[in-house]
Amino acid sequence: xxxxxxxxxxxxxxxxxxxxxxxxxxxxxxxxxxxxxxxxxxxxxxxxxxxxxxxxxxxxxxxxxxxxxxxxxxxxxxxxxxx
Amino acid sequence: xxxxxxxxxxxxxxxxxxxxxxxxxxxxxxxxxxxxxxxxxxxxxxxxxxxxxxxxxxxxxxxxxxxxxxxxxxxxxxxxxxxxxxxxxxxxxxxxxxxxxxxxxxxxxxxxxxxxxxxxxxxxxxxxxxxxxxxxxxxxxxxxxxxxxxxxxxxxxxxxxxxxxxxxxxxxxxxxxxxxxxxxxxxxxxxxxxxxxxxxxxxxxxxxxxxxxxxxxxxxxxxxxxxxxxxxxxxxxxxxxxxxxxxxxxxxxxxxxxxxxxxxxxxxxxxxxxxxxxxxxxxxxxxxxxxxxxxxxxxxxxxxxxxxxxxxxxxxxxxxxxxxxxxxxxxxxxxxxxxxxxxxxxxxxxxxxxxxxxxxxxxxxxxxxxxxxxxxxxxxxxxxxxxxxxxxx
Ligand SMILES: Cc1cc2nc3c(=O)[nH]c(=O)nc-3n(C[C@H](O)[C@H](O)[C@H](O)COP(=O)(O)OP(=O)(O)OC[C@H]3O[C@@H](n4cnc5c(N)ncnc54)[C@H](O)[C@@H]3O)c2cc1C
Numbered sequence: 001x002x003x004x005x006x007x008x009x010x011x012x013x014x015x016x017x018x019x020x021x022x023x024x025x026x027x028x029x030x031x032x033x034x035x036x037x038x039x040x041x042x043x044x045x046x047x048x049x050x051x052x053x054x055x056x057x058x059x060x061x062x063x064x065x066x067x068x069x070x071x072x073x074x075x076x077x078x079x080x081x082x083x
Numbered sequence: 084x085x086x087x088x089x090x091x092x093x094x095x096x097x098x099x100x101x102x103x104x105x106x107x108x109x110x111x112x113x114x115x116x117x118x119x120x121x122x123x124x125x126x127x128x129x130x131x132x133x134x135x136x137x138x139x140x141x142x143x144x145x146x147x148x149x150x151x152x153x154x155x156x157x158x159x160x161x162x163x164x165x166x167x168x169x170x171x172x173x174x175x176x177x178x179x180x181x182x183x184x185x186x187x188x189x190x191x192x193x194x195x196x197x198x199x200x201x202x203x204x205x206x207x208x209x210x211x212x213x214x215x216x217x218x219x220x221x222x223x224x225x226x227x228x229x230x231x232x233x234x235x236x237x238x239x240x241x242x243x244x245x246x247x248x249x250x251x252x253x254x255x256x257x258x259x260x261x262x263x264x265x266x267x268x269x270x271x272x273x274x275x276x277x278x279x280x281x282x283x284x285x286x287x288x289x290x291x292x293x294x295x296x297x298x299x300x301x302x303x304x305x306x307x308x309x310x311x312x313x314x315x316x317x318x319x320x321x322x323x324x325x326x327x328x329x330x331x332x333x334x335x336x337x338x339x340x341x342x343x344x345x346x347x348x349x350x351x352x353x354x355x356x357x358x359x360x361x362x363x364x365x366x367x368x369x370x371x372x373x374x375x376x377x378x379x380x381x382x383x384x385x386x387x388x389x390x391x392x393x394x395x396x397x398x399x400x401x402x403x404x405x406x407x408x409x410x411x412x413x414x415x416x417x418x419x420x421x422x423x424x425x426x427x428x429x430x431x432x433x434x435x436x437x438x439x440x441x442x443x444x445x446x447x448x449x450x451x452x453x454x455x456x457x458x459x460x461x462x463x464x465x466x467x468x469x470x471x472x473x474x475x476x
Contacts, residue, residue, distance in 0.1 A: 016259055029311050032259030035217070035460065042467045055469050058397045060315065 004048050005069050012040040024067040029060065038063050045069070051076045095146065098130040099154040103161035110162035111432075113288035114440050117281065119244045120288045123158075123165035124202065132169070134197030136176045141190060142197035148177065148321055149381045152328035159332020160339075163444035164288025166332055168202075168241055170325040171289075175203040175249050177321040178265065178306070182313050188303040192267060196247075203267075204245035206296055210235035214452050217314060218260040222253035223305065230266065230302040233295070237279060240291040246270050250296060251310050263310035266300065273298035285443030316394045320384045322452070323407035327377045330448050334373060334414040337441045338366050341421035344428065344436045359424035366420040373413045380406035397468040404461045411448035418442050 002024070010019045013028070014037045022031060033041075041063065046052055051073065053062075062072040091097070106123035113120045127133055136151060137143025151173050158166035176196070183189025195201060207216045221234040232252050242248065247269045254264045279293025306313060341363055348357035383402050387393040418441050422429045425436040432439055 030254075030259065030262040030309070032261055034261060036463050039463045039466055046467070052469075053467060055396065055398055055471070056392075058468055059392050059395045060311070061392065061395065 001049075001070055001073060002066065005045070005066055005073075008041055008044040008048065009066070012044055013037050022066065024070075025065050028063065028065055033063075041069075045073060049073055049077065051080070095135065095144075095150055095154060096157065098132060099157040102126040102130055102132060102165075103157050106158055106162035106165040110165070111440065113162060113164055114285075114444075115287075117283075117287035117290070119241060119290045120162060120165040120168065121244075123162060124168060124244070127165075127169060128200040128202075131200060133172065133200040133202060134176075136173055136180055137193045137197040138180065141193040143193070148324060148384060152324055152377070152381055155325050155328035156332040156335070159329040160336040161332075162288070163329060163333045163441070164286055166329040167286060167289050167326075170329050171205060171240055172203050174318060174321045174325055175205050177317045178249065178313050179203075179267075181317040182306055182308050186303065186307050188301070189267070189306070192247075192269075192304075199246075201246035202241070202244065204239055204242050204248045206234060206236040206239045206242070206248055206250040206294075208236065208238045210237045210293075214456055216251070216318075216452070217263070217311065219251055219253045219263050220260065222256040222258060223264060223266060224256065225302050225305075228302055229299060230305060231299045232266065232268075233297050235278070235293075236296045237293040238281075238291045239275075239294055239296070240289040242275055242292060242294055243277075243290065248273065248296070248298075250298065254309075261311065264305050265310045265313055266298075266305045268298040268300050268304065272300040284446055285440070286447045312395070315400070316391065319400060320380075320387075320394075320403050323403045324377065324380050324384060326448070326451060327380070327406055327410035330410050330414045330445065331370075331373055331377055333441050333445050334370055334417040337418040337421040337438055338363075338370050340429070340436050340438060341366060341424040344425045362420050362424050366417050366424070369413055369417045369420070373410055373417070376406055376409050376413075397464045398471065401461050401464055401468060401470075404457050407452070408454055408457060408461075411451075411454060414445045414448060415442075418445050 006019050013033055016032045042053060057072055063069055102123060105126040106120060109120060109122050132154060134143045135146040138145045155166050155170045158169055179189060179193060183193060208214060209220055211220055212218050223230050223232045232250060234250055234252060247267055249265050249267050251263050251265050254262050274297050275294040277292055278295055281291045345357050345359045345363050380403060387399050393399055418438060422438045422442060425438060428434045428436040429438040431437060
């Protein structure tokens with residue numbers, strides 16, 4: 001999952017720094033993630049993992065770092081398994 | 084004679100109405116000369132309206148955004164420029180109240196602001212960036228205990244008349260354009276070199292000249308939170324809501340003038356319906372829609388304030404954007420209707436039905452953060468956001 005997220009970030013994130021240089025916990029907004037790019041990232045994640053982000057998770061916190069995104073996506077996948 | 088017989092009504096609305104009386108008296112002169120509404124702002128200070136949002140613990144009154152919106156609307160009915168100065172100041176104060184509580188310097192500044200009724204201006208707009216508030220070119224330089232900032236600030240309303248300015252910038256010279264902070268600079272800690280004259284169609288009294296800002300201050304004056312959070316959690320909402328309250332005031336006064344015109348015509352007409360009566364009914368309908376939209380926005384904000392996740396959610400941003408888009412467009416339709424009702428008496432300056440100032444002031448609404456830019460942001464969010472279609476939710 002970490003790899004897929006990093007791949008997507010490289011493709012749509014438009015960051016001024018190389019994604020490989022970013023730690024999992026690094027603040028993506030501070031690294032230059034714009035709100036437009038963050039939406040492109042969400043769309044990419046929905047496509048890649050065949051999920052839909054519920055409205056309650058569509059906030060800055062859920063996408064603030066690679067680790068946060070992993071957590072958000074896992075949370076949705078787990079909820080789906082449980083259902 | 085008992086003492087209370089002398090005591091003025093000290094309710095917020097009574098104090099706002101007293102300031103509005105002063106603002107109304109000078110509104111045409113302020114507009115004509117494009118000068119700062121000094122008398123109205125002095126009256127705000129005398130009535131101690133400048134510090135109302137500061138919590139009581141720091142010497143203010145802890146007024147809510149809803150209460151402040153009512154003051155904006157009362158002032159907006161008298162003089163839109165004075166009302167906008169008040170609104171923009173309170174937007175800056177909202178960031179201080181919501182995000183300054185954890186820092187000793189900002190708490191002291193709250194006390195000073197309430198005590199001395201300090202007027203705070205805003206420098207977010209920057210040459211080369213325009214209205215994209217969430218990007219900066221300039222960067223603050225932190226050198227031990229001191230920070231320095233130079234900014235090509237192309238629009239700072241009442242910049243030359245403010246007691247302090249809150250300025251956005253990149254957090255350091257290597258930071259990405261979105262990695263921003265906001266810093267409070269007090270008068271005496273900065274110089275302003277005028278670069279652009281504010282000679283505009285409307286909102287002339289806001290004196291929103293452009294300046295080259297150069298400041299140096301203790302680095303504790305930098306807000307301890309990223310500007311991204313401040314923008315999302317206080318500025319976005321309070322800007323759209325308080326601006327809308329001012330705009331509602333302009334439109335409400337225009338409808339009042341149109342109604343006075345129709346009523347005078349009805350008295351003369353002796354039994355027949357005056358020609359403007361139907362249009363007045365339409366304008367009254369639109370004014371109610373405008374009011375309903377703003378009130379719903381104020382309620383959404385009050386609910387979301389209790390929950391920080393909700394404040395930074397897309398649903399909340401979209402709701403606030405929609406309030407701004409709707410009010411900035413609707414006021415133009417309403418005031419135009421009022422102008423058609425009053426005819427040449429509305430078009431001329433200096434009549435009891437004059438609407439030129441209202442119409443010119445109202446045209447700024449679509450440009451204060453360009454509506455196209457806001458539509459663009461909302462349309463991006465709608466690619467992923469799932470709307471709540473319930474009536475009450
Ligand atoms: C009365 C008044 C008072 C103000 N006071 C202050 C103040 O105190 N402090 C301060 O910092 N600023 C202030 N401003 C500035 C204001 O908040 C905006 O930043 C400014 O009006 C935007 O300027 P702009 O139209 O040149 O820039 P832009 O927002 O760059 O827009 C320029 C044009 O390009 C189009 N455009 C640009 N980007 C996009 C996009 N992404 N999508 C679609 N269209 C786009 C817009 O339609 C617009 O026509 C004030 C403005 C007004 C009218």
